[in-house]
Amino acid sequence: MPVPCNETAAPDVLSFMKAFTDIVCPTPKGLYCPPGDFYIDPTRPSPRAVVTHGHSDHARAGHGSVLATKETLAIMGARYGADFTPSQQAARYGERHRIGDATVWLSPAGHVLGSAQAVIEAHGRRIVVSGDYKRRPDPTCAPFEPVPCDVFITEATFGLPVFRHPDDGKEVAKALHMLDVFPERCVLIGAYALGKAQRIITLLRQGGYDAPVYIHGAMEKLCSLYESLGVELGDLRLTKDAVKGEMMSKIVIAPPSALGDRWSRRLPEPVNAFASGWMRVRARARQGGIELPLVISDHADWDELTGTLLELSPQEVWVTHGREEPLVHWAGLNGLKARPLHLAGYDEEDGEGPQGDNLKSAEDAAGEPA
Amino acid sequence: MNRFAELLDRLSYTPGRNDKLALIVDYFRHVPDPDRGYALAAMTGTLDFKHAKPAMIRGLIEERADPALFRWSRDYVGDTAETIALMWPVRPGVNRVPDLSEIVEELDRTSKLDMPGRIAGWLDALDETGRWALLKLITGAMRIGVSARLAKQALAQYGSLDIAEVEEVWHGLEPPYLDLFAWADGLAERPEHGTLAPFRPVMLSHPVEEADFARMDPADYRAEWKWDGIRVQAVSEGGVKRLYSRTGEDISGSFPDLIEAMRFEAAIDGELLVVRGGAVAPFSDLQQRLNRKTVGKKQLAEFPAGLRVYDLLVEDGEDLRPLPFDERRERLEAWVAARGEPRIGLSPLIPFANFDDLTELRGHAEAESVEGVMLKRGDSPYLAGRPKGYWWKWKRDPFLVDAVLLYAQRGSGRRSSFYSDYTFGVWKDGALVPVGKAYFGFTDDELKRLDRFVRDNTINSFGPVREVTHEPDKGLVLEVAFEGLQRSTRHKSGVAMRFPRINRIRWDKPPREADELGLLETMLE
Structure with missing residues (x-):
C-alpha cells in the first residue's frame, strides 16, 4: 500500500519551488494546509478539520466539517453528541479525498481504535502528519503503516532514551500476579477511558483472565462503543452495581483521576496501579502513590520514534509535542534534518500528558459521585 | 540477581511496613544461600565496595550514550543510577544473568582497573530492573524504605526468632550469614559471636498510666531522669570499642571523642548527650552529631559527646544482667567513681518518698534535657525487650x-x-x-x-x-x-x-x- 513519493502526482517545475510550509504549516490553532484550506487536529473551532484520532486534545467539537475514520467519528459522537459538527466525512484507510488543491488520505497509526496518520499531497510533495502513534501490536486497533514521505511530522511524548516500553503482556501479567499475592484485595488500574482501558481489558483476556472486569462509570460508554465496533471485551460490570466483597481478587479499571479519590473507598483495599508510559520513571509512580506501575503506553517509545525516523528517512522531520529537543538533537546526530514546531494545546488530558500523571490534582473529576 | 532486583523493586513501591516485611520474608523463604544472605547484607548496609563508585558508573554511560541525551534524561528522571539503568543500550542474550552472590563476591575481588569492564558486562546481561538494582547495590543508596532494623525483623519473623537475639548475635557475623540462616531454618544452634564487644539487646520500659500507680509500692521503685538524648550501649572488650544505638546499629564512627574515652573493660547502658562543662545541652545540639559518617574538628569542639550511664551489664567479663537492679546500681556507682572520666557521668537516682513527690519534680524539671522520669524496680534483672512490670517511663506532660x-x-x-x-x-x-x-x-x-x-x-x-x-x-x-x-x-x-x-x-x-x-x-x- 505505501506508494513511493515521486509517483503520487505529476510534479510541475514551478511547484517544486514551493517550500514544504506552503503545504503544511504550524499555526496557533494547529497544523494548517493552505492548498486545501483545512486544519489537522485543530485546537479551536475551524471551518474544516481533518482529525487523526478521538483523544480530546486532538478531536474537539465545534468544527464546520470533520474528515476522519468512521471509528474516530463515532468516538467523537459518543463524547460530544451526534451534532458535534454539521458535516461528517468518513474516510477509509487509503481512500483518497480531494480537498481544494490538496489530496488527503488516512493511514493507520496504531495509537487507538480508528487512529490515523493524515497523508497530505500537494505540489508534488507528500507530508505525513502522524498524529499520535505507536509501532507495537495492539489488539484493539490496526497497526501503524509507514508511508514514505518528504516531511514526516512526529510527536515526541516519549522522546528521551530512558523511555523504552517493555512487553505489554508481561506488564499485564504483573497485575494478575498481584491478585494471587493479595487475594483479599482488588487491583485498581488507572487507565485512560479511550483506548488504554480497552487495550488493557483485551490484554487481560489474552492473558487468560476471564473473570468479570469491573469498570468505573466513566468507562461505560466508550467500552460499549468499542464492542459495537467489533472489539470483544468479555464480561464487564459496573463498580456501582457491585458489592465490595465480590470485587476481591478482581481487576477494576477506572480513570486515573479516580485513584485515591473518595470513589475508591467502595473497593476492597485496592492495590493502586497505573498504566502509562510515564510509569517507567520511579519518582513519577511514587509521587502518584502508585503501588504497581504498569508501563503500557499508546505512544511510541524512544526506539519506536527513532526507528520510524530511520525507516522513513524523510527529507525533513518536524516534531510537534512532547520532548522535542532531545529527538531533534538525535536526528541531527543521525543525519536527519529536524526541527521542533512547538505546537501548543496537545498532550494535555487523555493523551498521557504531563498533567495526566498528576493524579491528585485531577481528583473529584471522575464523574461518579463518591 | 533477578529475584533480588524484583524484591528491591517491590519494596520501593510498597508503603506499608507489614507488607514490606512480608515481601522480605517471602524472599528469604524462596531464595537459597548465599544469595539471601547477601541480600540481607545489602539491606542492612553492611556491604561496601571500595573500587565501585558512582563516578565510575557515570563514566560507563558516557562512553555509550550521547552526553546531551544523558543530561536531558538525568534531568527528567532525577536519579543518576536509575537514568543509567533505563537508557543502557540493550544487548539481549550477550551474557548469562549473574547471581547476586557472584556479583557481590566479584565486586569485592575485582581490581580498580578491571571494575568498569566487569560492571558493564553485568549491565549488558540484566534487564532494566536488574540494572537499577545493581547500580543501587553499588552506590549503596537504596532508598527503598527499609531500615537495617526492618531487615533484621524480617529475618526474625522468617525463622520465628526473637529480634533481640538476632541483634545480640548480629555484630559477630559476616555476610552471607550462613550460620544465621541455618539457625533461622532450625538446622543449627544460635551462632556464638566469635568477636569481642558484641551488642546486648537493651531492656525497654512501658509508659506508666494513672491506674498503674495504685498497684505500685513506691518503696519497690528507684527513680532516674529520663534524658532527652539517645539511648546507647558502650562496649569495650579486649581492646575492641563499640558504641551501639538501642537497636544495635554500630554508631561508633560518629563519636570518636567518646570512643577515645572508653578506657574500660565493660558494657554499659546509658544516654548519649552533648555535655558542655558538665551541663547537658538540649537535643538540638546532639542532632548536630547524629547520622554523620565523619565528624569534623569543629563539631567535636562545639558539640562534645558525653554519657550519662544508668546500668552496668558486663564488668571485666562478668555478666551482671541476671543481678537485681539495686546490686547492679551499687556496682555501677563504684565503677563510675573509679573511672574518673569526665565524659562519663552517673545518671543520678532521684530520692522520693511517694509518687506525688515525683509529680512535683517531673513538672518542674527545669533541666532542658529531661523529658520525664524513669521508674525501675529495685529487684529487676536486666532483660532483653520490653518485659512487663519492671521498668516504667513517666513522661513529662506534653x-x-x-x-x-x-x-x-x-x-x-x-x-x-x-x-x-x-x-x-x-x-x-x-x-x-x-x-x-x-x-x-x-x-x-x-x-x-x-x-x-x-x-x-x-x-x-x-x-x-x-x-x-x-x-x-x-x-x-x-x-x-x-x-x-x-x-x-x-x-x-x-x-x-x-x-x-x-x-x-x-x-x-x-x-x-x-x-x-x-x-x-x-x-x-
Whole structure:
C-alpha cells in the first residue's frame, strides 16, 4: 500500500519551488494546509478539520466539517453528541479525498481504535502528519503503516532514551500476579477511558483472565462503543452495581483521576496501579502513590520514534509535542534534518500528558459521585 | 540477581511496613544461600565496595550514550543510577544473568582497573530492573524504605526468632550469614559471636498510666531522669570499642571523642548527650552529631559527646544482667567513681518518698534535657525487650497549644483517599503563621470527619495539598500536643516542634481564640 513519493502526482517545475510550509504549516490553532484550506487536529473551532484520532486534545467539537475514520467519528459522537459538527466525512484507510488543491488520505497509526496518520499531497510533495502513534501490536486497533514521505511530522511524548516500553503482556501479567499475592484485595488500574482501558481489558483476556472486569462509570460508554465496533471485551460490570466483597481478587479499571479519590473507598483495599508510559520513571509512580506501575503506553517509545525516523528517512522531520529537543538533537546526530514546531494545546488530558500523571490534582473529576 | 532486583523493586513501591516485611520474608523463604544472605547484607548496609563508585558508573554511560541525551534524561528522571539503568543500550542474550552472590563476591575481588569492564558486562546481561538494582547495590543508596532494623525483623519473623537475639548475635557475623540462616531454618544452634564487644539487646520500659500507680509500692521503685538524648550501649572488650544505638546499629564512627574515652573493660547502658562543662545541652545540639559518617574538628569542639550511664551489664567479663537492679546500681556507682572520666557521668537516682513527690519534680524539671522520669524496680534483672512490670517511663506532660488548620495533604497507602496530614498555624500580628505539621493522634472516625471538613472548606488546591478556610470566625482549631520546641531558621515562624500530634479537635472553638506565637516562644528549650 505505501506508494513511493515521486509517483503520487505529476510534479510541475514551478511547484517544486514551493517550500514544504506552503503545504503544511504550524499555526496557533494547529497544523494548517493552505492548498486545501483545512486544519489537522485543530485546537479551536475551524471551518474544516481533518482529525487523526478521538483523544480530546486532538478531536474537539465545534468544527464546520470533520474528515476522519468512521471509528474516530463515532468516538467523537459518543463524547460530544451526534451534532458535534454539521458535516461528517468518513474516510477509509487509503481512500483518497480531494480537498481544494490538496489530496488527503488516512493511514493507520496504531495509537487507538480508528487512529490515523493524515497523508497530505500537494505540489508534488507528500507530508505525513502522524498524529499520535505507536509501532507495537495492539489488539484493539490496526497497526501503524509507514508511508514514505518528504516531511514526516512526529510527536515526541516519549522522546528521551530512558523511555523504552517493555512487553505489554508481561506488564499485564504483573497485575494478575498481584491478585494471587493479595487475594483479599482488588487491583485498581488507572487507565485512560479511550483506548488504554480497552487495550488493557483485551490484554487481560489474552492473558487468560476471564473473570468479570469491573469498570468505573466513566468507562461505560466508550467500552460499549468499542464492542459495537467489533472489539470483544468479555464480561464487564459496573463498580456501582457491585458489592465490595465480590470485587476481591478482581481487576477494576477506572480513570486515573479516580485513584485515591473518595470513589475508591467502595473497593476492597485496592492495590493502586497505573498504566502509562510515564510509569517507567520511579519518582513519577511514587509521587502518584502508585503501588504497581504498569508501563503500557499508546505512544511510541524512544526506539519506536527513532526507528520510524530511520525507516522513513524523510527529507525533513518536524516534531510537534512532547520532548522535542532531545529527538531533534538525535536526528541531527543521525543525519536527519529536524526541527521542533512547538505546537501548543496537545498532550494535555487523555493523551498521557504531563498533567495526566498528576493524579491528585485531577481528583473529584471522575464523574461518579463518591 | 533477578529475584533480588524484583524484591528491591517491590519494596520501593510498597508503603506499608507489614507488607514490606512480608515481601522480605517471602524472599528469604524462596531464595537459597548465599544469595539471601547477601541480600540481607545489602539491606542492612553492611556491604561496601571500595573500587565501585558512582563516578565510575557515570563514566560507563558516557562512553555509550550521547552526553546531551544523558543530561536531558538525568534531568527528567532525577536519579543518576536509575537514568543509567533505563537508557543502557540493550544487548539481549550477550551474557548469562549473574547471581547476586557472584556479583557481590566479584565486586569485592575485582581490581580498580578491571571494575568498569566487569560492571558493564553485568549491565549488558540484566534487564532494566536488574540494572537499577545493581547500580543501587553499588552506590549503596537504596532508598527503598527499609531500615537495617526492618531487615533484621524480617529475618526474625522468617525463622520465628526473637529480634533481640538476632541483634545480640548480629555484630559477630559476616555476610552471607550462613550460620544465621541455618539457625533461622532450625538446622543449627544460635551462632556464638566469635568477636569481642558484641551488642546486648537493651531492656525497654512501658509508659506508666494513672491506674498503674495504685498497684505500685513506691518503696519497690528507684527513680532516674529520663534524658532527652539517645539511648546507647558502650562496649569495650579486649581492646575492641563499640558504641551501639538501642537497636544495635554500630554508631561508633560518629563519636570518636567518646570512643577515645572508653578506657574500660565493660558494657554499659546509658544516654548519649552533648555535655558542655558538665551541663547537658538540649537535643538540638546532639542532632548536630547524629547520622554523620565523619565528624569534623569543629563539631567535636562545639558539640562534645558525653554519657550519662544508668546500668552496668558486663564488668571485666562478668555478666551482671541476671543481678537485681539495686546490686547492679551499687556496682555501677563504684565503677563510675573509679573511672574518673569526665565524659562519663552517673545518671543520678532521684530520692522520693511517694509518687506525688515525683509529680512535683517531673513538672518542674527545669533541666532542658529531661523529658520525664524513669521508674525501675529495685529487684529487676536486666532483660532483653520490653518485659512487663519492671521498668516504667513517666513522661513529662506534653506541651499543648491551640492552632488553626491551614493546609491538608493526602496520606499514603490506606490513607490515600483521605486528607490526613495537617499543617497548622498560630496567630502573629493578626495573621496565621504555620508552626508545624501532624498526621496522627486522631481516630478513624475523626479522620473521616476531618477529611470531610477539608473537602468542604477548601479555598485553594496545590496538587495534593489543599488550603482550607482560616478566618477569625471560620476554620478549625486543633489542640496540638508536642514534646518540645526549638528555634528553627527553616520555618517561617522561627520555631519547630518535636513529635507534634493532634491531641483534640476543637470543633467548638473559633480560630480567633487560637494561641499566639508569643505563647510558643515562652516554651522554647
